[in-house]
Amino acid sequence: MVKIDEFAVERWMDLHENDAKHNLAETCCASISLNDLQVFSGRETDLIDYSQKQVYGAIRGSSALRSNIARLYSSATSEPLRAEDVLVTNGAIQANFLALYTNVGVEDHVICHYPTYQQLYSVPESLGAEVSLWKSSEENGWQLDVMDLKSMIKPNTKLIILNNPQNPTGAVLRRETLQEIVEVARQHDLIIHCDEVYRPLFHSLDPTQPENPPSILDFGYKKTISTGSMSKAFSLAGIRLGWIASRNPAMIEAFASARDYTLISVGQLDDCVAAQALSSPAVENLLERNYQLARQNLDNLEAFVHEFKWTASWTRPQAGTTAFIKFAKGGHPVDDVVFCEQLLEKYGVMFVPGSRCFGNGNDFRGYVRVGYVPEREVMIDGLEALRKFMRDGFESVPLKVE
Template identity: 65%
Template sequence: MVHIKEFAVERWMDEYEDNARYNLAETCCASVSLNDLEVFAGSKSTNIIDFSKKQIYGAIRGSKQLRQNIANLYSGGIDGDVKPSQVLVTNGAIQANFLTLYTNVGVGDHVVCQYPTYQQLYSVPESFGAEVSLWRSDETKEWGLHLEELEKLVQPNTKLIILNNPQNPTGAVLSRETLQGIVDFARKHSITIHSDEVYRPLFHSTGSQNPPSILSFGYEKCYATGSMSKAFSLAGIRLGWIVSADTSIIDACASTRDYTTISVSQVDDQIATFALSLPTRENLMQRNIQLARENLALVNAFVEKFSWACQWTRPKAGTTAFIEFFGRNGRPIRDVEFCERLFAKTGAMLVPGSRCFGGDIDFQGYVRLGYVQENQIIVDGLKVLEDFMRSDYETLPTY
């Protein structure tokens, strides 16, 4: 194992998040309490946690009911209904990704990874000794991927194609046609597909038909990861999952985890089981989709008001937007200094794209903004950002 690179976006969040007055960098839907979950369930008498239950390790792979509730999120995806045996519950999606990458990638392997994306998805394989080729999304095509480029990137030793759908930081989604093309290519070359779907199913701007999970194409050599953090507003319980039609993938990841956390907290398991039960899940998602649409309209109004200084591809799903800022000269603004000065003056927090998603080389002038917090946070945060745009923005240096 080689030295792993510093996790830039998590370092940035750790440095600024706790002291932010207006956190415009939050990537989770506005968090909910256990009391809120009871309301979404429609019954105040329902017990979320069984206080009489002895706190042993519990079901190592996750309780059967929780795994069934997670499987229900992918109904019809794997030759019909997904089974609980095809689900492994993990400590957040970050562990789900780590376990699958550790289990499937090693020295001498090659990986193709969609880009930009969450740094874990390419830095972790590199740390295991794999060579990683970045499959760059095309902003001019709504951050889409070109299949002909995949053919050029793949090598004889390619083990994984890594996707992030919906995409962090852009909020873009891959179409059914693109996914089908990726699956057909992977099947032809017997390559496993790793699909980080942590922002699924928060589809707020995709029209009448939501894009499918990678599990919907009948290809066994693939798996999806997800969690309760982003779309389901419960980052605090640290619970995620791996789902695959190939139970050997689930078995291998479970075996790997024996060396780390062994199982998830029984308390977290119970809360997640409750949250993913009906009607709680549907009511929670309805609230989050409505919040996303309302807040996205406010961000859109900001981008239109300051079109001389910024532009974007409007997100279709998830909680994040990737906005490009530039000076009067048309050159990209120095995004790190922009975020630092904005925070110092107003307490409003954004994430610089070049630092956290581009290795200081790519995405100069871009910032990631999270827009599915409580509505008042967006209203107040955008207000101080507008004030900064009028008072300080034009003093910022450009590249």
Template identity: 55%
Template structure:
């Protein structure tokens, strides 16, 4: 039997997110939109309805429709001088979670070694371990803004290192790996023939970068063939409900290997999901959708930042620069709170839902007292949630 650790953040969500009347300030998708919202956002009112209602619902295009794969491929041209990615180097999956799992299932096994940034989405290190690989955690440090130090790879790499896993923007910290760091990782991996997997599910929500810092390119734009990027319609594009993601790689042999492995799992994605995603990634829809989500992220981050400034005696953080998540530490009289108990009591007394870093993103006591927020929800939800949290903090921590 395969030994796999419980996926803590998903277990916590499954137990708690449907609490009646919940104010969900833990959800990591930019506030979701409806099908009607997409049509309303579209800048070109002559664009036909994406749902082809008369089309028979067969398995459809096994790797994803040509139109959708072309539109996904075009996402990787940002800030890039590299050759455009061919549509054939993209495969459509059931969300980014399906993309990541399929990649590990295809490429990683006993005898392999994986280096993975930490903290990050637990799937990225627990699944390789479940497949028999050894995993070394590349620990991101608060004092470095949760940006990895490339020189530390020398102390982590082994002769059997097969993959380096990164997450940009990072979940749960909201940090951004700048281009120079990505270039350093690529140079290190290229010298040793190591595959790089970059989970880019929160890209391109680079909404709060420091002045003078440009949004980083995808890892696929940096001139190394053995790079793989995953993403989805869930986070930056507000469409978690269509369960659609992708794997893209400069190495066509990786895509072909994934396609063979997928025959044993999902075969294809829903034609309906494919059609809605294609529509959402068309320029007349994607432009206003991303503009809406960037504005929402900036507005809501300012609200969360003001809350933390008002309560600086009990709250601290590294302010996020991208994505939809923030990692905040709460203390009482200088001592970190017991974050799981804090989360459960907060939900019980106020109906506000956030996520504990331990055990959802930390091993042991690595992030004691830290809480992960998903702050790019509807602004009114965040305002109501912060008002209740403020009262709770005053009564219990101050």
């Protein structure tokens, strides 16, 4: 029987998000309605053809949708991605699962970027693989050391897993680092699986830099996989639509074959909505809205961290929708689980505790993950409630005991 660890962050969200008054744990950009999407699209007619028969539709995703997804990967430094290089899935979580299920087996060794979304290391472990956590450095802005990667490689290493932009820190792996990782993978004939679900929300990078970090598919190495979703940067979590992209046709075929044993295809309505959202001018208008929302809300969050710098510290996120903030007293981390429980109980503000949801209990003590791209009102009201807790209740939060 396959044994898999409880998915801690999803369990936390499931237990608490429906009761939160101020949900600052959400990782998606503020959701939009179909009416909103129609405005972004500049259309006067309905997005959906109500006369269309609801059959399975195109099993791998419609040509229109896969072409629009492929355009998200367009780059001046690589060949255009083709529609055939994309497999549409039921969310990025299925995309990740299918890719890992297909590529990883018993006695394989996997190296996984850390901290990250638990699925990326717990699923390989459940499949019988040995997983080594490649820890990013908080002192170095949550960056990775490629020398560490080289020292971790074993004769049975099969796969390197990345998350760029990174959940929960909002850090970004730079082009130079990605190039070094690709060269290591090429030398050892390893697959690189990169969860890029927060692309292209690079809202806070240095504007003097010539371009945003590229996708992992941009480096001319065939054994690379990118997974993505409509949930995070595109505000449409409710349609449950994601994808796997790769320039390796054999991999795409293998993923499609494995997917036949799960949910076969996405719904035609979901496919239609996603295709419309990723078409022009909707995609440009939607992303611009989310860039602005992320920047404004992040400035508000930064003001809070500065105001309470005696207890709160962070590395300011460069991209995505999440921040990882550490709370301490006298240099010692607070009990982040108790902190989150009391904050939710007393003021209705929801965070995610780092030690429970992103570590083994000792990792990330005192850290909380904050989702900072909800509606403006949610962010402002949530931070005001948080400030009240910091003044009236924070002193009762205990320290985290090892």
